Amino acid sequence: MRPVDPRLVRYATAARGFLATTAAIVLAQTGVVVGVAWALTAALVGAIDGRPPAELGGYIGMAASLVLVRGLLNIASERVAARGAAAASLQLRARLTEAVAVLGPRWLSGRNAASLSVTAGHGLDALDAYFGRYLPQLVATAITMPILIGAIALADPLSGLTVVLTIPLIPIFMVLIGLATRAVQQRQYRTLGRLAARFSDTVEGLGTLKAFGRQHRAADAIETVTRDYKRETMTVLRVSFLSGFALEFLASISVAIIAVTIGFRLLSGDLDLLVGLFVLLLAPEAYLPLRQVGVQFHAASEGVAATDEIFDALDAARATTAPDAAAPTTGRTLSLHDVRVQRGAHPLRPVSLAVGPGEVVLLSGPSGAGKSSLLAAVLGYAAYDGEIRLDGTPVAHARASVVWAGQRPGLVTGTVADNVALGAAAPDDAAVRSALADAGAADVPPATPLGAGGAGLSGGQAQRVAVARALYRARTTPARVLLLDEPSSALDAATEAHLWATLRREADAGAAVLLVSHRRSARAVADRVVEVVP
Numbered sequence: 001m002r003p004v005d006p007r008l009v010r011y012a013t014a015a016r017g018f019l020a021t022t023a024a025i026v027l028a029q030t031g032v033v034v035g036v037a038w039a040l041t042a043a044l045v046g047a048i049d050g051r052p053p054a055e056l057g058g059y060i061g062m063a064a065s066l067v068l069v070r071g072l073l074n075i076a077s078e079r080v081a082a083r084g085a086a087a088a089s090l091q092l093r094a095r096l097t098e099a100v101a102v103l104g105p106r107w108l109s110g111r112n113a114a115s116l117s118v119t120a121g122h123g124l125d126a127l128d129a130y131f132g133r134y135l136p137q138l139v140a141t142a143i144t145m146p147i148l149i150g151a152i153a154l155a156d157p158l159s160g161l162t163v164v165l166t167i168p169l170i171p172i173f174m175v176l177i178g179l180a181t182r183a184v185q186q187r188q189y190r191t192l193g194r195l196a197a198r199f200s201d202t203v204e205g206l207g208t209l210k211a212f213g214r215q216h217r218a219a220d221a222i223e224t225v226t227r228d229y230k231r232e233t234m235t236v237l238r239v240s241f242l243s244g245f246a247l248e249f250l251a252s253i254s255v256a257i258i259a260v261t262i263g264f265r266l267l268s269g270d271l272d273l274l275v276g277l278f279v280l281l282l283a284p285e286a287y288l289p290l291r292q293v294g295v296q297f298h299a300a301s302e303g304v305a306a307t308d309e310i311f312d313a314l315d316a317a318r319a320t321t322a323p324d325a326a327a328p329t330t331g332r333t334l335s336l337h338d339v340r341v342q343r344g345a346h347p348l349r350p351v352s353l354a355v356g357p358g359e360v361v362l363l364s365g366p367s368g369a370g371k372s373s374l375l376a377a378v379l380g381y382a383a384y385d386g387e388i389r390l391d392g393t394p395v396a397h398a399r400a401s402v403v404w405a406g407q408r409p410g411l412v413t414g415t416v417a418d419n420v421a422l423g424a425a426a427p428d429d430a431a432v433r434s435a436l437a438d439a440g441a442a443d444v445p446p447a448t449p450l451g452a453g454g455a456g457l458s459g460g461q462a463q464r465v466a467v468a469r470a471l472y473r474a475r476t477t478p479a480r481v482l483l484l485d486e487p488s489s490a491l492d493a494a495t496e497a498h499l500w501a502t503l504r505r506e507a508d509a510g511a512a513v514l515l516v517s518h519r520r521s522a523r524a525v526a527d528r529v530v531e532v533v534p
Contacts (some may be wrong), residue, residue, distance in 0.1 A: 006129070007311050014091045015131055018084025019139055025077045026140045030147045032070045037281040039063035045274045055420035064138040077136065085132030093124050096310055099317035117196065119309045146285040152279050159258050159279045163286055166254035170247060170290045184239055186231035195225045251287040251498065258283045289455035332390050332401055333357070334378070334481050335513060337388070342372040348373060350386060353514075353530045360503055360513040362522050365532035371516045372407065374532065375483050377405060378514075403473040403482040407489065410465035411454030417446035421453070421466045424476065431472055438502040439468035440495040460490040467499065472510055482506065485516045493521075500525040 008015070043059035097120075145167075153160025173317070202218045209215040259280060265271035333356035339349040349371035355361040363371045376382035380397025387394050388400055409421050420435055421427035432446050441464035444457070454462045467487050474482055484503070488496040496519065504525050507513050515522060523529060 003304075006313075008092075008127075011095055011311075011314055012088040012092050012131070014087040015084060015135065018080050018087070019027040019135060020064050021080050022077060022084075022136045022139050023143060025073055025080065025461075026136075026143045027298070029140075030071045031065050032073065033144075033148070033285050034151050034282070035071070036063050036066045037278055039066065041083055041274055041278040041281060044277060050526055060357070063432075079298055080234045081132040081136045085128045088131040089124050090128050092127065093120060094218065094376070096120055096124070096313055099152050100290045102317040103313065109312065116309065122192070123271050123310070127295070134293070137289065137296045144289045145286060148282055150287060151521075155275050155282075156262075156279050159283070159294070161260065162258050162261065162518050163283065166250075166257065167287065167290065169250050169254070170287070184232065184235045188236050188246070191225065191229045195229050198222055199227050211512065227400070230402065247291045251291050252286075254287060255283050265331050265423060267386070279512075284315040286362070294486065308521045320402060332481055332512065333392075334398055334402070334514065335389045335428045336374070336378070336394075337389065339377055339384050340390060341370055341371065341377050342383040342385070343373055344514070347385070349533055351530070353528075357508055357510045358510050359527045360507045360515060360525055362526035362529045363514065363516045364518075364529050366534060367518075369532040369534040371532050372485050374513070375406075375516065376402070378402065378483065401479055402483050403479050404483040404485075405466045405469045405470040405475075406485045406486055409454055409462040411450055411457070411462055411465060413452050414450060415446065416444055416448045416450065416457075416465055419465055420446070422469055423473075430475060431476055432468075433470040435472040435475065438471055438505075439464045440491065440498045441465055460492075462497070463487065463490045464495070464499075471506070474506065480510060481512045481514070486518065487515075488517060488519055496521060 035074070039059045039062040043056050043063065044226075046056050048060065074467050097224070100116075149160060149163050149167075152163055199222055202222060206215065206218075209218050262276045262280060264298060266273060266276050283479060305496050333353035333354060335352075337352050338350040341348045341351070351370075351374055353361060363374065365371055373382055377384040378398050380390060380400070388396055388398060389395065416436070417427065417429070417432045420432045429446070436442060436446065437442060443463060444461055445505065448456065450456045457465065467484070470482060474480060482503070488499055491499065500522065503515065507527075515526065
């Protein structure tokens with residue numbers, strides 16, 4: 001693993017500011033370390049030389065003051081790191097959510113939802129250690145080590161040379177152990193994702209498993225994956241302990257070499273006691289940042305192991321172009337030119353059509369012909385060949401310029417009004433009531449509370465609320481192209497006639513309506529009918 005993955009800093013721009021603040025704090029801490037070492041050395045040597053207590057008191061007071069300052073700087077560093085880590089993790093989570101929204105259901109369909117949830121939850125939480133501890137320690141190493149080695153070399157060139165020759169041993173072993181750590185950590189994280197996916201699938205299909213008497217086999221499979229995860233976790237801990245031992249051993253041996261050479265030179269009279277003690281106090285501090293990098297690397301490795309899936313999503317979203325991202329301000333014409341939807345190994349037949357302001361275009365055809373798939377292509381949720389245009393301009397999809405009501409209402413927990421005005425910054429109560437009435441749902445009070453999936457409404461009521469949501473968005477935003485997929489499948493004849501009249505009025509008011517329906521009554525309201533054949 002690279003010391004710093006540039007993608008983390010690129011996507012989590014909030015980390016840059018706190019790293020700059022951390023660098024300033026580290027620089028001050030390094031100066032304090034050198035000052036404490038010099039003050040303590042002067043006090044000890046002065047005491048040995050028999051200097052007066054008043055003079056020694058000045059050095060001791062200086063050392064105590066610097067120790068206090070160092071403690072305050074440590075507290076400031078922890079607070080800055082914690083806040084920076086929280087901001088960076090929050091920003092990454094927001095970017096991941098935005099990326100999933102950009103990529104859409106087509107991208108999600110190729111991934112396990114439980115595994116992605118683990119990544120967005122536990123995985124991003126584990127990145128706190130990366131941003132809050134590992135990166136600040138890396139900054140401290142880059143700043144502190146050169147300054148301390150320079151101070152040692154200025155005081156005693158031989159000791160400085162010893163540090164320079166021995167200190168590369170620590171990064172070499174860090175790289176070797178880090179490669180092993182990365183491998184076992186990724187294996188552990190993959191096992192965790194597999195466990196989450198297995199558990200989620202088992203819970204979802206528990207009724208079927210019990211009906212066929214297979215629930216015990218599913219439980220055994222979960223237990224097997226759990227044991228695998230426990231084994232991988234213990235492997236990670238073993239590698240971490242081995243790394244800690246190796247780094248501490250190498251640092252201790254290196255400091256011991258410096259101490260032994262200083263001792264012999266002091267005995268022979270080749271080195272002054274003041275210089276020798278000063279170097280001995282600084283030597284452990286010179287190795288400490290690099291040792292701490294190794295420690296924090298292991299603390300952060302779980303979060304870093306989770307980033308592969310995050311970066312897959314962020315990179316894919318970044319590469320996705322959406323020329324129609326800016327919402328239109330006037331009515332628009334949507335046109336499809338030989339659009340052939342890719343559905344499995346068998347692409348559907350190409351379709352060409354156009355729908356503009358004031359028009360209702362009906363897509364008709366047998367079930368399975370690809371009418372809903374065609375709408376999915378317009379929304380950017382299905383792969384296709386051909387060309388989609390808005391006002392004659394080719395676009396990847398028209399998601400930002402249309403409103404949509406699908407076959408499934410897709411209602412969420414909250415009130416009916418919350419669902420109708422979903423996504424609105426400042427819901428308009430009058431517009432909500434008007435949309436409900438025009439969708440044939442005037443009998444559904446806007447304050448009606450709904451459970452998950454729209455629990456609390458009948459199928460027909462839920463469908464009418466979904467249509468009202470599309471009408472509300474079409475009337476309160478610049479998106480004036482309506483895509484409606486079987487909006488009357490659960491409605492009676494009278495309510496259906498009311499809905500067709502509403503769609504006709506919307507078109508006459510300047511909207512473009514692309515309607516999918518099997519009902520023959522829809523032909524009466526349509527300006528054109530486009531037959532889609534399988």
